[in-house]
Amino acid sequence: xxxxxxxxxxxxxxxxxxxxxxxxxxxxxxxxxxxxxxxxxxxxxxxxxxxxxxxxxxxxxxxxxxxxxxxxxxxxxxxxxxxxxxxxxxxxxxxxxxxxxxxxxxxxxxxxxxxxxxxxxxxxxxxxxxxxxxxxxxxxxxxxxxxxxxxxxxxxxxxxxxxxxxxxxxxxxxxxxxxxxxxxxxxxxxxxxxxxxxxxxxxxxxxxxxxxxxxxxxxxxxxxxxxxxxxxxxx
Amino acid sequence: xxxxxxxxxxxxxxxxxxxxxxxxxxxxxxxxxxxxxxxxxxxxxxxxxxxxxxxxxxxxxxxxxxxxxxxxxxxxxxxxxxxxxxxxxxxxxxxxxxxxxxxxxxxxxxxxxxxxxxxxxxxxxxxxxxxxxxxxxxxxxxxxxxxxxxxxxxxxxxxxxxxxxxxxxxxxxxxxxxxxxxxxxxxxxxxxxxxxxxxxxxxxxxxxxxxxxxxxxxxxxxxxxxxxxxxxxxxxxxxxxxxxxxxxxxxxxxxxxxxxx
Numbered sequence: 215x216x217x218x219x220x221x222x223x224x225x226x227x228x229x230x231x232x233x234x235x236x237x238x239x240x241x242x243x244x245x246x247x248x249x250x251x252x253x254x255x256x257x258x259x260x261x262x263x264x265x266x267x268x269x270x271x272x273x274x275x276x277x278x279x280x281x282x283x284x285x286x287x288x289x290x291x292x293x294x295x296x297x298x299x300x301x302x303x304x305x306x307x308x309x310x311x312x313x314x315x316x317x318x319x320x321x322x323x324x325x326x327x328x329x330x331x332x333x334x335x336x337x338x339x340x341x342x343x344x345x346x347x348x349x350x351x352x353x354x355x356x357x358x359x360x361x362x363x364x365x366x367x368x369x370x371x372x373x374x375x376x377x378x379x380x381x382x383x384x385x386x387x388x389x390x391x392x393x394x395x396x397x398x399x400x401x402x403x404x405x406x407x408x409x410x411x412x413x414x415x416x417x418x419x420x421x422x423x424x425x426x427x428x429x430x431x432x433x434x435x436x437x438x439x440x441x442x443x444x445x446x447x448x449x
Numbered sequence: 450x451x452x453x454x455x456x457x458x459x460x461x462x463x464x465x466x467x468x469x470x471x472x473x474x475x476x477x478x479x480x481x482x483x484x485x486x487x488x489x490x491x492x493x494x495x496x497x498x499x500x501x502x503x504x505x506x507x508x509x510x511x512x513x514x515x516x517x518x519x520x521x522x523x524x525x526x527x528x529x530x531x532x533x534x535x536x537x538x539x540x541x542x543x544x545x546x547x548x549x550x551x552x553x554x555x556x557x558x559x560x561x562x563x564x565x566x567x568x569x570x571x572x573x574x575x576x577x578x579x580x581x582x583x584x585x586x587x588x589x590x591x592x593x594x595x596x597x598x599x600x601x602x603x604x605x606x607x608x609x610x611x612x613x614x615x616x617x618x619x620x621x622x623x624x625x626x627x628x629x630x631x632x633x634x635x636x637x638x639x640x641x642x643x644x645x646x647x648x649x650x651x652x653x654x655x656x657x658x659x660x661x662x663x664x665x666x667x668x669x670x671x672x673x674x675x676x677x678x679x680x681x682x683x684x685x686x687x688x689x690x691x692x693x694x695x696x697x698x699x700x701x702x703x704x705x706x707x708x709x710x
Contacts, residue, residue, distance in 0.1 A: 239531055239533050239534065242529075242531065242586075259479050259480055259509075260509070260556060260557070260583060260584040260585065260586075261585055262531075262532075262585045262586075265511065265585060265586050268509075268511070268512055268515070269515070272512075272515045272516060272519055281505065282501075282502075282505075285479045285484075285488075285505065286488065289479075289480075289484065289485055289488070291462075291485050291489065292485055292488045292489065292492075295489055295492060296492060299492070308463065309459075309462045309463070309482075309485065310459060310462070311459045312459075329482065329485065330480070359481070359482065360459050360462070360482045360485075
């Protein structure tokens with residue numbers, strides 16, 4: 215990808231950069247042939263961020279992120295399979311809709327994530343059987359969908375990641391953020407991790423809400439975007 | 450044919466690596482478990498129907514129609530509507546362009562659900578608002594009534610079966626919800642031998658599938674004044690005993706062969 219001199223930045227976040235920025239709604243009507251850098255707080259399936267990448271691909275452009283990666287990254291079981299294939303430490307996990315199976319596999323406490331089309335920030339922790347039943351029932355929408363269960367060994371750490379850079383002083387966490395970006399190329403996201411025994415483990419990835427992106431974050435994204443668009447891509 | 454098979458349910462997903470091929474018979478949508486199965490199997494190198502790429506294109510009609518536009522597949526006149534530009538002028542322009550009524554489709558439509566016909570601004574707004582809850586873009590199409598839709602089953606770039614999905618009497622789509630009842634009413638299925646089906650019909654179906662992939666699809670086609678226009682391509686098409694398989698009995702054999710190749 216190196217040497218691409220033309221990068222079109224499509225963003226729904228107001229960036230402070232000299233690079234030319236296009237709004238998603240304008241881009242979706244255009245037929246630009248360029249390298250597309252898609253900056254959005256949310257790339258989930260059927261959100262505007264997803265459609266920008268889709269439009270770019272159908273026009274035959276290279277784009278970051280690709281729709282394939284956008285879908286994979288937010289589908290927890292797929293995220294973890296691909297992350298562990300690429301050598302990242304991930305939490306052991308189980309995709310199921312059965313509470314008994316979760317209890318047979320893991321000791322309490324456990325954390326349960328939603329694997330359904332609707333939840334935005336869907337995860338709950340459970341310290342005992344009753345809480346687990348309650349969590350699975352609600353996150354699986356009354357057993358209609360599967361959930362993804364993992365052992366809970368520490369607090370769930372939530373980290374904002376911009377192009378794989380994050381503002382946390384922990385080598386394990388930084389390495390995971392970098393590698394997640396290397397694998398999935400999601401420019402803007404929130405990583406969920408657990409940290410215990412001096413190691414960090416990936417357990418999820420979620421979109422950021424627009425209001426979670428602070429002015430300092432905008433600065434950070436803008437800086438990285440200027441760097442990329444000024445010097446070409448991935449040098 | 451000497452192949453063994455097992456059913457797999459949600460609690461056995463960790464067993465995917467033990468198999469050589471996966472055949473999905475569940476609603477496929479990138480947000481459902483079926484996609485997780487498909488994608489996992491694909492990443493692990495198994496043969497899988499429906500493959501993740503086909504699911505992505507077929508489960509999202511916006512994706513699909515954009516490809517039809519790009520590769521000149523004859524399809525029903527279509528435009529896309531964005532949540533942000535959804536206002537009075539836009540709706541009027543659509544009615545001017547397509548006439549009344551128009552058909553609104555949510556990108557995630559399947560089994561005739563989330564496809565609705567509207568003929569005034571009020572109902573347009575009501576339906577669109579509902580569909581915008583899950584997708585930031587929706588599809589608007591010209592209304593083209595017909596007595597039946599052709600349904601062409603395609604596997605790996607070859608026609609598998611051909612039938613006509615008749616519309617229930619007085620209705621405009623193959624599956625309609627009965628007023629006041631939770632149940633669906635389906636039209637009849639009339640099956641043809643695939644060799645006896647019109648050649649141009651089969652060519653149109655194969656062209657539509659060629660922009661999607663090499664899996665198993667059901668292509669809906671309308672015949673309008675002797676022309677064939679594609680309504681949509683579905684992955685995971687229904688195959689019922691004595692309906693789709695009535696005239697060509699080798700359907701299942703072909704699918705198994707394709708999976709085991």
